[in-house]
Amino acid sequence: MKFSGWPEKGDLVVGEVDEIADFGVFVDLEEYEDKRGLVHVSEVASGWIKNIRDHVSPGERVVAKVLDIDEDSQQIDLSLKDVNDHQRSDKIQDWKNERKADNWMTIAFGEDVSDDVYSGVATELLAEFGSMYDGFEQAAIHGTEALADTDLSEEEVEAIVETARENVSVPYVNVTGYVDLECPAPDGVDMIKEALQAAEGNGEVPDEVELSVSYVGSPEYRIKVKAPDYKTAERELEASGDRAATKIGEIGGTGEYHRDRRTDDE
Structure with a gap:
């Protein structure tokens, strides 16, 4: 997509070096229809320039800063030296x-x-x-x-x-937390399983989030969350731990969510 309008002063633009003259460089703007800018020799690089062709080459793709625009004269003044790496x-x-x-x-x-x-x-x-x-x-x-x-x-x-x-290749982040679950009742193992099911969401986890719970070592369980961003990942991680702790508490056990491991070995 190319814009039919004009860039604004201060914008960064992508262009291709079209022509090199002793006084400057002409650049065809990639993002704008039929727009061409000029980089005066003084704006090509910092310091004294002996040979402008030592700094740019025909066909080279460059990023320039828009210094000024004169629509009446169809002129766009650009700078290469004002753009950092x-x-x-x-x-x-x-x-x-x-x-x-x-x-x-x-x-x-x-x-x-x-x-x-x-x-x-x-x-x-x-x-x-x-x-x-x-x-x-x-x-x-x-x-x-x-x-x-x-x-x-x-x-x-x-x-x-x-x-x-x-x-689209979607960027994802991974976070990990832990929950301690204990239940002294005779059927405590089954109670903990219920708490783990609660941790996994029971269908409440958003589609874009992957969440899994695994055993570390009694009484600790690891919760892993994969999400599009850290805010979502941390929110779902904490919610998972809270669901497990709440569930085990309702059925006579104890549960505590924590962010870091408490056991010596993973």
């Missing part, structure tokens, strides 16, 4: 992600998708998530619920979710 890396990754999302849009709505449909869907994803890539990622994690606040049609939502779940 961290900014350059992040911007290139964002640009690559949006290219992936552009491909997913084609998969979801067909290669012959109209400009109006594409623009309408893209606008909704940008408004809700900040980027098309983040929209597809959230759809892969949370399904139709992620798109509930958009104005997309039911058919559009289904197409996005189906495409996202088939193509």
Whole structure:
């Protein structure tokens, strides 16, 4: 997807070096239709530049900062030296992600998708998530619920979710906690099994979360949670431990959730 408008002053943009002159470098902007910027020789690199071609090459992909825009004269002034390595890396990754999302849009709505449909869907994803890539990622994690606040049609939502779940590699985090369970009753083993079932959620764990409980050594049990982000993972981990402790308490035993191991060996 290429924007038909203009970047804003201060934006970071991705471009390809198109032409090199003694006074500067012309850059074709990858994210904008028919837009070209100029990096004056003084903005190519810090310090004195003997030969501008020692710093850039034709066809090289660069990240530049927008210094100024004059729409009347169709001029965009850029700087390469004002972009640090961290900014350059992040911007290139964002640009690559949006290219992936552009491909997913084609998969979801067909290669012959109209400009109006594409623009309408893209606008909704940008408004809700900040980027098309983040929209597809959230759809892969949370399904139709992620798109509930958009104005997309039911058919559009289904197409996005189906495409996202088939193509998006969702980042996950893993966290671990522990719960001590004891029950002195004659049928204490069965009571602890009930508590462990409660820990596993009894169907209450969200679809995007994987949760498992395993035996460590009496009276300790390990709870592992895999989730899309740490906030969700920690919440589900603590909820699992609390469910087990509450259940064993209701049937005459004792239970305590804790974040770290208490036994010597794993």
